Amino acid sequence: MNEALLLLPDFLLIATGFVICRYTALNRPVWEATERLVYYLLFPVLLFNAIVRNPLQPGAMLSLVFSGMAVVGCGIVLAYALGLLRGVDRIAHASGAQTAFRFNSYIGLALAERLGGAPAVAAIALVIAFCVPLCNVAAVWPLARHGGQHFGRELMRNPLILSTVAGLAGNLIGLKFPDAVATSLHRVGTAALPLGLMAVGAGLQLGALREAPRLATAFLSIRHAVLPLVALGLVQLLGLPPVQQLVVVAFAALPTASTCYVLAARLGGHPGFVAGLVTLSTLLGMVSVPVALWSLARLQG
Known part of the structure; x- marks a missing residue:
């Protein structure tokens, strides 16, 4: 399936960051500064701009929003439950739990456009707008607790949560920017994805997963096997329209x-x-996305 090719550029950017950090003068100090730039400025601008620019109609898509949040909620519960098992590395769990339920919204938006055009993009934008705050709150909690930080304070100053809330508020009041400002915001946000992915590659430690291989397997199994199955069941149970079914499963x-x-x-x-x-x-997304969509097609007959 061609959908898998959407993920190849992301992996190549991660590999590029790894090579640059390891084999050039642009080593860890450069990428530590890049991480701060991405976290405190670029990603917040991207989230804010994406939410403000996509009209939200929550009343007309209640079942869609519920499905997306139910999928994320299931991932949160399962990821947290792993921390109750004996012998689990607490630092690895606090850090990695978020990978079981968070999602790459940029790939999601690109995939939705190919699957269903503008209606699918609008649908997934709505799901993203409601699920990003939930994901960020759930991701911050174990890390703040592990680091001895005040959870409420971390939430109040988390730039990803603040930008999402600001974007939702701006969307609801119909906030519009002059063309020059809108273009500037778009360009700042556009830089977030490549730099963020390259920063991931720069920080990659190929042996790090060996420190907790079972935990890593569990997180990835939730993300790429359990949650797609939950989505397939939900869209059938709720009888969502075909485009919304595609969006939720993807x-x-x-x-x-x-x-x-x-x-x-x-x-x-x-x-x-x-x-x-x-x-x-x-x-794994190169496999899980096509397989999930194929499974949905089979269920739809």
């Missing part, structure tokens, strides 16, 4: 968010372990 099978690494690095987690999870998740 959404559930997406690779994890590249910002997982940045968040782990900024909150004192285990960024090397998370970088490995993000890289493997990007590769």
Whole structure:
């Protein structure tokens, strides 16, 4: 399926960051500064701009929003439950739990456009707008607790959460910017994805996953096997329209968010372990997305 090729550029950017950091003068100090730039400016601008620019109609798509949030909620519960098992590395769990339920919204938007055009893009934008705050709150909690930080304070100053809330508020009040400002915001946000993915590669430690291989397998299994199955069941149970079914199933099978690494690095987690999870998740997404969509097609007859 051609959908898998959408993930290849992301993996190549991760590989590029790895090579540049390891084999050129642009080593770790450069990429540590890049991580801060991405986390505090570029990704927040991208999230804010994406939400403000996509009209939201929550009343008309209640079942769609519920399905997306149910998928994410299932991932959160399962990821947190792993922390209750004996012998689990607490730092690795606090850092990597987010990879089980967070998603790469940029790949999701590109995939939706190819699957269903403008209606699919509008649908997945709505799902993203409601699920990003939920994901970010759930991702910050274990890291803040592990690092001894105040959870409420971390939420209040988390740039990803703040930008999402601001974007939702701006969308609801119909906020519009002059063309020059809108273009500038778009360009700033556009830089987030390549730099974020290259920062993931720069922080990659190929041996880090060996520190907790069973935990890594569990996180990736939730992300790429369990959640797509949950989505397939939900869309059938709720009887969503065909385009919305495509969106929910594709959404559930997406690779994890590249910002997982940045968040782990900024909150004192285990960024090397998370970088490995993000890289493997990007590769697995090349399989899970086509398989999930094929399964949906079979169910639809």
